[in-house]
Amino acid sequence: MNNPHGHRTYFRSFLLHFRPRNVPERTLRLSLTWGLGGTALVLVFLLIATGLMLKFVYEPFPDRAYESVLYLNSNVPFGQLIRNIHWLSANGLVLVVFLHLLRVFYTGAFTRPRQLNWIIGLAAFAAVVLSNYTGYLLPWDQVSYWAITISTSMLDYLPGVGTNLKEWVLGGSEPGPGTLVNFYAIHTAILPALLLIALPFHFWRIRKAKGLVIPRSMDEDPDTQGELVDTMPHLIVREVAMAVLVLAVILVVAMLFNAPLTDQANPGLSPNPTKAPWYFVGIQELLMHFHPVFAVLVIPLTLFIGLLSIPYLKYDTDSSGVWFVSQKGRGLALLAVAVAIAGTVAGVLLDEQVFVNGVIGSPDMVSTGLLPFAIILGFCTGFYFLLKKGFKASNNEAVQALFTLLTTAFVVLTVIGIWFRGTGMQLMWAG
Amino acid sequence: MEKESYSRRSFLNKLWVALGVVAFAEVVAVAISFFKPQKAEPAADELDAIVIAGAVDSFEPGTVSAFVQGKFYLARLDDGGFLAMSRNCTHLSCSVPWISKENKFICPCHSSEFDIKGEVINPPAPRALDLYPVAIENNILSVDTSKPRRRSVFEPNQVVYVKKT
Numbered sequence: 001m002n003n004p005h006g007h008r009t010y011f012r013s014f015l016l017h018f019r020p021r022n023v024p025e026r027t028l029r030l031s032l033t034w035g036l037g038g039t040a041l042v043l044v045f046l047l048i049a050t051g052l053m054l055k056f057v058y059e060p061f062p063d064r065a066y067e068s069v070l071y072l073n074s075n076v077p078f079g080q081l082i083r084n085i086h087w088l089s090a091n092g093l094v095l096v097v098f099l100h101l102l103r104v105f106y107t108g109a110f111t112r113p114r115q116l117n118w119i120i121g122l123a124a125f126a127a128v129v130l131s132n133y134t135g136y137l138l139p140w141d142q143v144s145y146w147a148i149t150i151s152t153s154m155l156d157y158l159p160g161v162g163t164n165l166k167e168w169v170l171g172g173s174e175p176g177p178g179t180l181v182n183f184y185a186i187h188t189a190i191l192p193a194l195l196l197i198a199l200p201f202h203f204w205r206i207r208k209a210k211g212l213v214i215p216r217s218m219d220e221d222p223d224t225q226g227e228l229v230d231t232m233p234h235l236i237v238r239e240v241a242m243a244v245l246v247l248a249v250i251l252v253v254a255m256l257f258n259a260p261l262t263d264q265a266n267p268g269l270s271p272n273p274t275k276a277p278w279y280f281v282g283i284q285e286l287l288m289h290f291h292p293v294f295a296v297l298v299i300p301l302t303l304f305i306g307l308l309s310i311p312y313l314k315y316d317t318d319s320s321g322v323w324f325v326s327q328k329g330r331g332l333a334l335l336a337v338a339v340a341i342a343g344t345v346a347g348v349l350l351d352e353q354v355f356v357n358g359v360i361g362s363p364d365m366v367s368t369g370l371l372p373f374a375i376i377l378g379f380c381t382g383f384y385f386l387l388k389k390g391f392k393a394s395n396n397e398a399v400q401a402l403f404t405l406l407t408t409a410f411v412v413l414t415v416i417g418i419w420f421r422g423t424g425m426q427l428m429w430a431g
Numbered sequence: 432m433e434k435e436s437y438s439r440r441s442f443l444n445k446l447w448v449a450l451g452v453v454a455f456a457e458v459v460a461v462a463i464s465f466f467k468p469q470k471a472e473p474a475a476d477e478l479d480a481i482v483i484a485g486a487v488d489s490f491e492p493g494t495v496s497a498f499v500q501g502k503f504y505l506a507r508l509d510d511g512g513f514l515a516m517s518r519n520c521t522h523l524s525c526s527v528p529w530i531s532k533e534n535k536f537i538c539p540c541h542s543s544e545f546d547i548k549g550e551v552i553n554p555p556a557p558r559a560l561d562l563y564p565v566a567i568e569n570n571i572l573s574v575d576t577s578k579p580r581r582r583s584v585f586e587p588n589q590v591v592y593v594k595k596t
C-alpha cells in the first residue's frame with residue numbers, strides 16, 4: 001500500500017474500469033449527444049429501483065390489483081411518489097429513447113463500426129416499448145383493461161394462428177387472471193432482464209468503436225480526430241451533472257403531478273372514447289384507416305425492417321459525424337417534413353370524408369389493406385425517385401429524406417390521434 | 432486408421448449437437464406449455480354457463496334486454512322471435528351498449544353500429560354480433576353462454592320461436 005491516495009484511487013479505477021482512459025474532446029459536446037443516451041440510462045435505473053419497491057405492494061390478481069394500487073397511493077409512505085416516478089420515467093424513457101434514435105440517425109452514427117450497435121439499440125427500444133405496454137395493464141383500471149382487450153383482439157385477424165396466439169397471450173379467452181400473471185412476469189422479469197443484457201452490450205460496442213462518432217463540420221475530413229482529454233474528470237463530471245439534472249426534474253414533476261389512475265376495470269362498459277397510450281396512438285390512427293392486419297402487422301413490420309436495414313444500405317459518401325449529411329441533405333429533409341405533414345393530413349381527411357362509406361363499406365383485405373398500402377408504397381417510391389433524379393441526391397441524402405418522411409408521418413398520425421379525435425373517435429378541431 | 436477415428440469423432444460431435452438441440456427443444460416446449468391458458472374445471476363452467484333469462488311473456492317484441500351476468504343481450508324481434516347476442520363488438524371486442532332511443536347498438540370505440548338483429552349497419556365491424564344458443568322450455572328462456580357462435584350475417588334460421596302447441 002504505497003499509494004498516497006488510498007480509497008480515492010479505488011473509486012477512480014472502479015469508475016474507469018469500463019471506460020477508456022481518455023476520450024476525444026469533441027465527443028463531449030452537448031450538441032452531439034444532447035445527453036440523451038445517458039438520460040435514458042438514468043431513467044432505466046430509476047425504473048428498476050422504483051419497480052422493485054412497487055413489487056412489495058402490488059398484487060397481480062384481477063380482484064386485488066386495483067385495490068393494491070389504491071392502497072399504495074394512500075397508505076404506503078411515499079407510495080404515490082414512487083408510483084409517480086415509475087410512471088414518469090417509463091413514459092419519459094419512450095420519448096428519450098426515440099429522440100436518442102433520431103440523434104444517432106441524423107449524425108450518421110450507424111455506419112461501420114457502429115452497425116451492430118444500431119441493432120442492439122433497436123432491441124433495447126423494443127424492450128422499452130413492450131415494458132410500457134405490459135406495465136399499462138397492471139393497475140387493472142378502465143384504460144388498461146380496454147387497451148389490452150382492443151390490442152389483443154387485433155391478433156384475431158391474423159390468418160390461421162391468430163386466435164390461438166391471442167388466447168396464449170391472454171392466458172384465456174378474455175383478459176383475466178391468466179393475462180395479469182403473464183404480463184406481470186413479462187414486465188417484471190423477462191423484459192428487465194433483456195434490457196440489462198442489451199445495455200452493457202450497447203456500451204461495450206461504443207468502446208469497440210473507440211468512442212462516439214466524432215462530430216465535424218461538413219467540409220472537414222472524415223478522419224478528423226481532434227485532441228484527447230482525460231475521461232476523469234472531463235467526461236465523468238458531465239455525466240454526473242446530467243444525471244443529477246435528470247433526477248431533479250423527475251423528482252419535481254413527480255411531486256407536482258400524480259400518475260393517472262381511472263376507475264376500476266369494468267368488462268361491461270367501454271369508455272368513450274377508448275384511446276391507446278400515446279406511444280401507440282399512431283398505430284391506432286392507422287387502424288382507423290386500414291384493415292387490422294395491415295395497421296398492426298404489415299405496416300409496423302415493414303417500418304421495423306426498414307429501421308433494421310439502415311446501417312446495411314449502400315451509401316455514396318461517409319457522412320458519419322456530420323449533422324444531416326450536407327447542406328442539401330438538410331434542405332431535402334425539410335422538404336420531406338413538409339410533404340409528410342401535407343400528405344398525412346390530406347390522406348386522413350380524404351379517407352374520412354370521401355371514402356368512408358364507399359371503400360370501407362366492405363372491410364376486406366383488398367380495399368382497406370392491400371390497395372391503400374400499395375398507394376402509399378407507390379407514393380414513397382415516387383418521392384425517392386424525385387430525390388434521386390429530380391434533386392440529384394446522394395444515397396445518404398435520399399435515405400435520410402425517406403426516413404424523415406416516414407418518421408414525420410408517424411408523428412403527425414400520433415398528433416391527430418391524441419388531439420383531434422373525440423367522442424366515438426370522430427375527427428374534431430382541437431381539444 | 433487415422434481417418435476412421437476422425438469420422439468417429441465427427442460422428443460423436445454431431446451426436447452431441449443433436450442431443451443439445453433436442454434438450455433445447457424440450458426446454459422450449461416446457462416453457463411454451465407454461466403459457467397455455469389453464470383450463471378451469473369444465474363441470475362447474477358448464478353449469479354456470481346456462482343462464483335462465485325468464486318467461487317468454489316478460490319480453491316485449493321489439494326490445495333488447497341486457498344480462499350483465501351472462502354478458503349477453505336478449506333481443507325479442509317484432510315478430511316475437513328471440514336472439515341472444517354477445518355484447519362484444521366484432522371489430523375489436525369493446526362492449527357495445529344498446530341505444531334504445533336510436534334502436535341500434537353503437538360501439539363507443541370505433542363507432543360500429545348494429546341493428547336489433549346484430550347485423551352490421553356501420554363498419555368497421557366485419558361481422559354481425561356473435562350468437563349464444565337459446566332454448567325455450569315451458570315458456571321459460573334459457574341461454575347457453577359457454578361459447579359464442581360466430582356468424583357473418585343475420586339469417587332467419589338463427590331466430591328462436593316459441594313452439595306453437
Ligand code: HEM
Nearest residue numbers: 033036037038040041101109117118121122124125212213
Ligand atoms: C434503453 C435504451 C437505450 C439506452 C439506455 C442507450 C444508451 C446510450 C448511451 C449512454 C450512449 C452514449 C452516447 C449518447 O448519449 O448518445 C449511446 C450511444 C449510441 N446508441 Fe444508444 N441507448 C439506447 C437505445 C438506442 C437506440 C434505440 C438506438 C438506435 C436504434 C441506439 C443506438 C446508439 C448508437 C449507434 C450509439 C453510438 C453513437 C455514437 O457513436 O455517436 N441506442 N446509447
Ligand code: FES
Nearest residue numbers: 520522523538541
Ligand atoms: S371495437 Fe367496436 S368499433 Fe372497434
